[in-house]
């Protein structure tokens with residue numbers, strides 16, 4: 607088994623929705639980003655890559671590269687999972703913590719888990735998404751952006 611950790615922060619800019627775990631959530635800001643700004647999928651990709659020491663999402667999909675402009679981050683995730691499988695591993699389980707003061711995410715958690723588990727070819731019971739605030743402290747509490755922590759466990763496919 608291999609364990610991986612990922613962390614990402616995206617700042618807000620003017621806008622009216624957030625992409626989080628592939629779910630478009632109405633909000634009074636959007637993420638400032640080269641891709642669709644899905645900070646949760648970016649943290650998850652870094653955790654998956656980190657588990658096998660395959661680098662990070664910035665090395666695979668450069669934000670200087672125009673082909674990734676406004677890119678659907680789910681495509682990054684699927685590509686990363688393909689690389690994991692090519693190395694002889696599958697996703698065991700993942701656990702994400704989204705740190706956001708607003709909006710409230712509880713109603714979206716199930717859709718997030720569903721989309722992520724599809725993209726990782728994994729059972730939804732293996733995919734945990736949680737949300738918390740920082741009690742109004744710091745840049746997250748002051749609603750300047752969102753942070754996401756991700757932990758994953760990978761299992762070798764040739765071992766039962």
Ligand code: MG
Nearest residue numbers: 614615645648
């Ligand atoms: Mg990012």
